[in-house]
Amino acid sequence: MEKPSYLKNSEDIRLFNELRKKVNQRLEQIPENRDVYIQIKAVILPLVYFALYFFALFNADKPWIYIGSFVLMGISLVLIYLNLIHEAAHNNIYKSKRLNSMVLHIFDFVGANSYIWKKRHIASHHAYPNVDGWDTDIEQSGLLLIIPWVKAKGIQKYQHRFFFMVYPLYLFNWMFIRDFRDFFDKERVILKTQGAIPFIEKIKMVIYKLFYFFYQIIVPILFFKVSIGLALGAWGLQIIAASIFALFVLLPLHPLPDNAFPKLDTKNGLPFSWLRHQFEVTNDLKENNWLVRNILGNFNFHVAHHLFPNYSYMYYNEITEEIEEFAKEHGLEYKRFPIFTALGKHVDLLRQNANNAYYILEE
8 A cells, every 4th residue: 555645845844954953952952861750750650550559459348449549540541651651652761772662561561552552653643643544543433533524424423412421431442442453454554554463463462451351350359359340340430530531631632623634635645745744733732831741741742742753752842942933933833722722622623523524532
């Protein structure tokens, strides 16, 4: 399958090289290695997750403590993703690829699959963000639609009324459906664009999944006398809490009515150069405080991440200052919204495009 090609524009290439030079010069003025803070989190955050797990087990006779601990595990799961997994996939935590790979494998122990997620994120989402048929983050699966040129059918026409019931199931879909389909369904974007998946990775995926459900549900029931209802209920609430928290952070960044969903021409060509494409399909959030910078992995500065993915989020504040100034100077489409405004815009998109669609449950 022929991959999409960005519009060739020598002026935009020159502009990006100029922007990259400004960013590099700005970051060279920062004396300390800020990535050490992420390296500290690489130890602390997994310890928090599993400490909550063992705290729940040893308080299994106190249902509300058990449930509360599992809900907090869901929150810490998302923090692990935002701060560690995402950066490890880009080799931004350590200089050693092996150490980054070790951090990435934490994903396998919390219900996802590190191998297929890295494929999705690097080779699909970053390569062709918001491009239908190539970005796995908007891969269509049947329930919620937003791609403008796809006609909604059946229940999709009412997506703006029931989405709030679907989004809490986001990670259930990821664990039980999406990972398996990406490994075995030949019609999925990953298999069509990245080729066959090694058999050993399929075996590892199944083993990790079984181990995850064993320690999350079976161990509490067999060894700590937790009732089946409590074990399943606490785990389910963990995943619902994680789903809502994850989408609260991720939804405002790409699927808004202000962002483009570029359509390929008959030769698989895109209408924008690579530089302009990143500005057209991505936006930032206005929130910039200690919580966002240190807890949420600076996901508010998402344009910086798409333009300079090889820098960790510890440098996005300075990078974004250069991007915003450069965009104003050269007429580039830089967008930034308050988080609740952005979330409202996403709901507006669902409402406006009830007859045109995009499957947000995918990512």
